[in-house]
Amino acid sequence: MCIHLNSLHAVLVNGFVCKDPKVVTAEDFFLAAKLDMPRDTKISKVGSNVTLINVMKIAGLNTLGISLARIDYAPLGENPPHTHPRATEILTVLEGTLYVGFVTSNPENKLFSKELRKGDVFVFPQGLIHFQFNPNPYKPAVAIAALSSQNPGAITIANAVFGSKPMISDDVLAKAFQVEKKTVDWLQAQFWADNHN
Template sequence: MAKSVLLCCVLAIACAVAVASDPGPLQDFCVADFNSQVLVNGIACLDPKLVTADNFFLSGLEKPGNVSNPQGSALTLATIGQVPGLNTLGISLVRIDYAPWGIVSPHTHPRASEILVVIEGTLLVGFVTSNPDNKLITKVLQKGDVFVFPEGLIHFQQNVGYGNAFSYSGLSSQNPGVVLVPDTVFGSTPNIATDVLAKAFQVDKAVVDEIEAKF
């Protein structure tokens, strides 16, 4: 009896670990109906009779994004907004292009883990563990290398080569969300109080004002 109970517990834990970030689908598919007025945790389903192959299709990920911006990077998304058929499936994809020495700013995905594969170039990547350790886990990746960023942890990418680079990332949510640390801290609306940020970062208020002006 005890062995049976133990086996059930192990199986329950294994099943729990296997669950993706998003709830599992209860039907073959639930193509997002962006015109629906029904409020649900996600997007309401389009009538299956109206579903076509185009609801599961996206083209254009072979095209480089525009990296002429201060970060020197560009994201081309394949999330529920671009592929309605992803609704309830718990996955999405993004192409990331990098100019030489371009970065993807430190950020988190509140609803997804991420697996990145380098297609061209050399990338420095890393994530930071949570308090109290705040340990930096980092590695330089070459073409064909894969790296995983755990859900919710701050992470970043940088092209450390002299030519353009790009990668693909798979995420364990149809809508992973992104919280860019610099934009969130220094570009909120309204702004976080200057004295709060000055004390948090242990700098003069004038430094905070200067940084906020850039966002």
């Protein structure tokens, strides 16, 4: 057992410092996350709110290889194309309908997608770009995702490409996307908000 500790004076395991086992308590394995409560989807331009429970929030997850997320979707909200570099994700729809999918790697770039309803489950393989979208213009949706890492990471594609700091050269992106530089400049000028808490 290696409980994550915010200190530099202990043994490192899997990238995180371990707390002395003699001082571990039940609180190291607990978080009053209130995952049964709806989250505000208006905080994000994409209409979703991801509440991630990982090793940074529950120290006892250190070295256990799991984490959890509640995802709330506004009507027509989405969790935009993103990837988890360190985790496979399994998503269960709790309320509403979601259109979900992932894309395989080059050269196939094949899209695997499905419309999910309450109780349905879908798996997103580690490292592949995937998304979830609520197609209902009137009703919100909610899902729970389990991830196979204590710290899965999330790279939202649009944020990484058009919102990097410093910015990627518009010459590079114009050529990569085969668009005019003014289109890239417009995209880079947008406010790229994070929907992850």
